[in-house]
Amino acid sequence: MLTRTVKHTRGESGQILVYMMLAMTVTFVIGAIAVDIGLWFSERRGAQTDADFAALSGAWALLDPGATEADARDAATAALDANDEQLNADFFGEPDVYRRGTTGDSRCISVDVQHDSKPLFFAILGLASVTPDIGAHATACTGAANVPGDLIPIQLTDNPGECFTTEEIPIFTSMCPIEMAAQNNEPRGILDLEAPGGYCSYSPGAGEIVDLLANGASGICEINENEPPSCDPDGPWYDCVAIQDGNPQKVLDGIYARLSRDGGCDGPDAGSVDDFGETIRTVIDTGNEFTSIYEPLDCDPSTEVIEKSPRLVTLFVLEDEPSPGNAGYPIIAFAAFYIAGCANESEVVLSESDLGDRYCGPNFPVPGHAVVYGRFVNLIFTGSGISDPTDQTTAFGIALVE
Numbered sequence: 455m456l457t458r459t460v461k462h463t464r465g466e467s468g469q470i471l472v473y474m475m476l477a478m479t480v481t482f483v484i485g486a487i488a489v490d491i492g493l494w495f496s497e498r499r500g501a502q503t504d505a506d507f508a509a510l511s512g513a514w515a516l517l518d519p520g521a522t523e524a525d526a527r528d529a530a531t532a533a534l535d536a537n538d539e540q541l542n543a544d545f546f547g548e549p550d551v552y553r554r555g556t557t558g559d560s561r562c563i564s565v566d567v568q569h570d571s572k573p574l575f576f577a578i579l580g581l582a583s584v585t586p587d588i589g590a591h592a593t594a595c596t597g598a599a600n601v602p603g604d605l606i607p608i609q610l611t612d613n614p615g616e617c618f619t620t621e622e623i624p625i626f627t628s629m630c631p632i633e634m635a636a637q638n639n640e641p642r643g644i645l646d647l648e649a650p651g652g653y654c655s656y657s658p659g660a661g662e663i664v665d666l667l668a669n670g671a672s673g674i675c676e677i678n679e680n681e682p683p684s685c686d687p688d689g690p691w692y693d694c695v696a697i698q699d700g701n702p703q704k705v706l707d708g709i710y711a712r713l714s715r716d717g718g719c720d721g722p723d724a725g726s727v728d729d730f731g732e733t734i735r736t737v738i739d740t741g742n743e744f745t746s747i748y749e750p751l752d753c754d755p756s757t758e759v760i761e762k763s764p765r766l767v768t769l770f771v772l773e774d775e776p777s778p779g780n781a782g783y784p785i786i787a788f789a790a791f792y793i794a795g796c797a798n799e800s801e802v803v804l805s806e807s808d809l810g811d812r813y814c815g816p817n818f819p820v821p822g823h824a825v826v827y828g829r830f831v832n833l834i835f836t837g838s839g840i841s842d843p844t845d846q847t848t849a850f851g852i853a854l855v856e
């Protein structure tokens with residue numbers, strides 16, 4: 455059997471070695487480029503995180519109606535410094551504080567953050583000057599919470615009375631009676647918040663009042679931003695609501711079902727009433743416990759989501775006194791509200807001590823003639839969009855808009 459022996463000359467071996475060295479060099483250079491580019495991308499993500507936190511912190515400061523532009527910039531700077539673990543972050547220019555929206559009532563802050571970045575392998579290769587500009591932009595605004603949580607099918611019109619002043623501003627220090635039903639000349643205020651496709655409301659059919667009061671609406675409800683506010687007559691609607699007939703007993707049953715879950719925020723007294731001061735934490739102290747700005751307390755810190763007291767709800771504010779039917783009524787604002795309890799309709803209620811039943815339970819005297827009372831509260835909702843606030847707004851939000 456014949457075999458063939460292949461012999462490499464010394465020159466051929468040298469060529470192979472050169473090719474191998476070239477291949478290793480190219481591989482090293484490619485790897486070095488990939489590592490440095492990866493570091494720059496990571497730095498870019500860090501810059502965006504810093505920008506988001508700085509803008510949100512500045513927006514939190516703007517929640518205070520008395521806050522100045524300097525206050526917002528200081529808050530944004532403090533947030534950037536607190537998160538600058540690598541000591542390489544700074545603002546590119548001064549944070550911009552301004553107002554936006556059709557009325558200019560939404561307050562915003564925009565920041566541009568830059569990160570100094572040093573090459574790793576590029577420096578070894580003698581390319582230390584090859585460093586990209588790494589930065590990020592973010593804008594956060596404060597305003598009226600759009601799509602807030604804990605919406606129940608109760609509306610209030612902003613007409614002057616026990617709930618609103620003659621200037622149509624919520625009366626925070628007053629016990630406000632909420633609407634009960636739309637039958638037999640009762641106040642018209644029960645909403646139909648059952649709609650297909652995740653909408654807020656639709657006029658055909660009737661919503662389950664007890665369930666909606668106990669558990670809240672499942673659809674997406676938004677502030678109507680048409681000028682002037684108007685509704686598509688055919689529906690369904692995100693930014694309008696329809697009125698349905700109801701009866702006082704169903705309202706009481708629904709409120710009782712909701713408040714039966716009460717007590718989680720009552721601390722050592724668990725199982726009794728979550729009083730107003732036990733359901734919220736102060737964010738902006740105005741010197742008045744009723745007009746200060748709050749965020750909900752977490753009644754169950756063991757869960758991942760914030761478990762608010764069932765007494766903290768969101769009501770709809772409408773401009774016109776509605777009537778049952780196929781019409782949609784524009785949502786002009788959302789109002790955060792603390793449900794305090796119930797009293798007979800003949801009673802004068804000035805504070806919680808005047809209430810006959812803090813739970814509106816089935817044993818409450820004369821249930822067909824009871825009224826549900828509560829208080830407006832300036833409450834912060836995170837994670838929702840924002841719109842221009844109005845004088846009727848008590849549900850506020852903070853959101854990144856850029």
